[in-house]
Amino acid sequence: MIKPIVRGTVWIALLLSVALGACGKGGKKSEDSTATPAGSAGSAGGSRAVTLQLNWTPEPEFGGFYAAAHDHLYEREGLAVSIKAGGAGVQTWKMVATGAVPFAIAEAGEILRARLKDADLVALYAVYQTSPQALMVHKASGVTSLGEIFTSGKIKRVAMESGLPYVKFVQKRYGFDKVEVVQHGGNLTLFLNDPTMAQQCFAFAEPLSAKEKGVEVSVFSTADAGFNPYLAVVITSGKYLADHRADVEAFVRATRAGWKAYLDDARPTNDYLKTQQATMTIPAMNAAADLQKPYVVGDEKTRYLGYMSEERWKTLADQLHELGEIDQVPDVTKAFVNIESK
């Protein structure tokens, strides 16, 4: 629960927001579909009802969470988890910071920035050990590196989502002088019809959809270029963690088990994802699940699924500070908690 004074402030902020007009971006809107299997919604059977707010529509990026829901792993931990789909512009961290939901998916940079603005957020579980953030181009364009997208003149237009830290990173490194940089609206239409265009993507998601539509693409990772944040992490608030430590640990345990199950065999979960309004086709999701495995499993430094290292958080904080995304380097040790695998 938030304090009365904060609640009053929320009301004032809401009123002011109404006066200011809608600030949300176009594109996919948040959906309320829950992913809790039939019969387990709410607090059935004495389970504690909690919500996980996603920052995008259901797809293999969230496969482990849906696997945990589909295989009743959350229920076994005493939790009735409702998974809510998100979309472009959904600010999940604000929902956690205001107490609207206990768990959400956010990006590590968002967490560091929000913590500097008094949002008491804590990261609990990193889905990807390597950031799958990438830019894709038509193979026929002849582009062979991330830098060439911006400097070679072969690409005329690049679609990226404004406000994401990697945009600043590539702008600072390569400049936007030779390309027209447009808003990424979340669909492929523009890209598929323009061979001189590059588009933001997850290395294993949109390229598969483009291939299904007959366009061969080349994909260039921003992690390879030196910007490798934890791109999808489970967050909660410091208060929720302090008050419901057992539930948080149970949630992370079940999530880790869900990801193990999804890595072993993604197909049953992908069939289930399709019933949850996933936009990708089942074959594309199966292929994406295979392709994302190395991003999830990580390397020898990854102690267990979901692990986060202080070194990686510190590197990100330094990079964001250097890019002018944050005005000071925060104490990153308070930004995350590893709930160890038993």
Next chain:
Amino acid sequence: MTARRVRDFAARLVPPLCAAVALLGMWELWVRWTNPPRFLLCAPSEIVRDAMARAGELGAATWNTAVAVAWGFALSAVVGIAVGVLLSSSRLLERALYPFTVILQTVPLVAIAPMLVIWLRAGVQAVSVCAFIVSLFPVITNTLSGVRSIPQPQVELFWLYGARPWAVLTKLKLPGAVPSIMAGLRIAAGLAVIGAVVGEFVAGELGAERGLGIVVVVAARQGELPMLFAAVALASVLGIAMVGAVNMAAYFLMYRWHVSERPD
């Protein structure tokens, strides 16, 4: 006479200024008193401080949006008045085409904007068209209504003196419709700003042509409330400036003969 005008102007300006100062003062005090989390609310003084610190960025964004607004509004004024006059020339034409102009008002801009990016260059070009689409309808309807409202005996008098249709239009109908057209342009001026800013959310450019809409999106995403408020305030100033310009044009066009522009 001049002193009286200054007094009138001051009498009109002081009440809203006092209200604004009082509201901003209460807002500032509330924030200082309650000290809310910075991602939820910021004080007006923080908005001013951040806006000053990033004045160059905000100035460039305001200019880009203003250019798109000006193009969109100018286009909607020219096309809107022309279409309004055209529709007024024949009841059949009006019945056939008017419903399609209503579509302009009902189709959500965010649904059209991605198509504009396919057909046009993103940035000022696509955003100008967004501003045009949103602001066109009131100009058409008000022009149509104004031209249609000319009393029939006046038209017949023109005919009696052997006036040709072009003379009836330019000497009677259009001048007579000016008050109504100006009312339409007043509405369109505000809508053009809304159309441009919302258009930038989807069809904006992130580089040199970034406008206030992109600043709003980035600030909202990053929880930069002072920048968000500053960008919204500048969009509002842009809207006020547009409406002010139309009001000024209306005054010069009508102060000699129309009751709405005469001094009290």
